[in-house]
Amino acid sequence: MSLPALQALPQGIASLADFEAHARQAMGDEAWAYISGGAADEITLRANREAWDRLRLLPRVLRDLRGGRASCQLLGRTLPHPILLAPIAYQCLAHPDGELATVHAAAAQGAGMVLSAQASVRLEQVAAAMGSASERGPLCFQLYWMGDRGFMRELLARVAAAGFEALVLTVDAPVQGVRDRERRAGQALPPHIRAVNLDGLPEAPPLPAGAHPLFDGLLQRAASWAEVDWLRQHSPLPLWLKGLCHPDDARQAQALGVSGLVVSNHGGRTLDTVPASADLLPPLRQALGPDFTLLVDGGVRRGTDVLKALALGADAVLLGRPYVYALASAGALGVAHALRLLRDELDIAMALSGCRTLADVGPQLLWPPSP
Numbered sequence: 001m002s003l004p005a006l007q008a009l010p011q012g013i014a015s016l017a018d019f020e021a022h023a024r025q026a027m028g029d030e031a032w033a034y035i036s037g038g039a040a041d042e043i044t045l046r047a048n049r050e051a052w053d054r055l056r057l058l059p060r061v062l063r064d065l066r067g068g069r070a071s072c073q074l075l076g077r078t079l080p081h082p083i084l085l086a087p088i089a090y091q092c093l094a095h096p097d098g099e100l101a102t103v104h105a106a107a108a109q110g111a112g113m114v115l116s117a118q119a120s121v122r123l124e125q126v127a128a129a130m131g132s133a134s135e136r137g138p139l140c141f142q143l144y145w146m147g148d149r150g151f152m153r154e155l156l157a158r159v160a161a162a163g164f165e166a167l168v169l170t171v172d173a174p175v176q177g178v179r180d181r182e183r184r185a186g187q188a189l190p191p192h193i194r195a196v197n198l199d200g201l202p203e204a205p206p207l208p209a210g211a212h213p214l215f216d217g218l219l220q221r222a223a224s225w226a227e228v229d230w231l232r233q234h235s236p237l238p239l240w241l242k243g244l245c246h247p248d249d250a251r252q253a254q255a256l257g258v259s260g261l262v263v264s265n266h267g268g269r270t271l272d273t274v275p276a277s278a279d280l281l282p283p284l285r286q287a288l289g290p291d292f293t294l295l296v297d298g299g300v301r302r303g304t305d306v307l308k309a310l311a312l313g314a315d316a317v318l319l320g321r322p323y324v325y326a327l328a329s330a331g332a333l334g335v336a337h338a339l340r341l342l343r344d345e346l347d348i349a350m351a352l353s354g355c356r357t358l359a360d361v362g363p364q365l366l367w368p369p370s371p
């Protein structure tokens with residue numbers, strides 16, 4: 001498959017934050033509201049970033065760092081670094097190449113990618129563009145429970161046949177959050193962009209008179225723990241759950257045989273005033289024990305954020321909005337450059353903290369020290 005056409009990077013890009021202003025110029029008001037906005041008063045959206053800023057690093061010095069690497073273990077293999085791209089829908093809103101540009105960039109930088117079920121490019125095209133597993137990070141497929149088991153079986157079969165390595169079920173958005181910024185902008189998808197991988201999904205039956213449109217309608221098709229168990233039985237792929245916040249839910253997922261969790265508040269896009277991901281991470285790690293796979297997303301902008309996430313107990317992080325800003329700014333090259341910046345910043349943060357490998361990263365790296 002041919003590479004997307006490369007375009008020049010904007011001048012003055014020194015960090016991930018620098019892409020945001022260029023992306024704003026490249027995107028219309030509706031698309032910008034969809035990508036950058038959060039739920040309600042956007043308290044959780046802001047908290048995600050503020051929580052990483054509050055954390056302080058406590059470096060060690062004069063250590064032998066020769067041969068250091070940021071490599072990690074995930075899904076049974078060694079990855080060059082612990083950075084994946086989070087699932088974000090309708091990326092063709094940001095750039096005509098959409099998810100194809102993103103996946104080429106991820107493959108080039110050895111990053112894993114979680115493809116959204118609401119991608120604007122077919123999952124088979126994305127998987128073909130990712131390349132062989134020996135050359136890149138893991139390719140995962142994010143899905144929502146669609147309410148129709150026949151459709152879900154067909155989708156799971158397509159995902160496995162295409163070569164995806166894990167399923168990521170989003171569990172914190174049975175309905176969409178109250179997104180004021182999108183409503184003010186009149187956000188709607190243009191006719192040429194749709195969730196192409198959900199074509200053929202049967203429509204829900206009409207509601208009887210007097211039924212509640214939310215509780216008797218949309219939520220009748222939402223997932224429960226029974227659907228989590230059903231997914232495990234009907235797909236050979238490891239299953240991660242994305243969006244758990246409560247330790248009791250985490251323990252229940254672990255007891256059901258789920259392979260991993262993504263600590264996430266949906267980028268502040270669903271229920272506002274949920275705690276920041278960085279604050280949710282430590283109690284979930286404590287509840288699950290040291291060996292259970294735990295990833296985190298929300299507010300990551302710097303290599304120091306990645307290092308802090310690992311110190312709090314994450315095995316890897318997922319990058320969200322910043323890579324879409326990079327996509328809008330410069331297509332595939334923009335996303336690749338954003339990933340390279342974050343990788344380099346992580347390497348530098350490890351070196352300046354006295355960490356030769358990720359095995360050296362732990363809670364002792366954070367200030368104040370644990371008692």
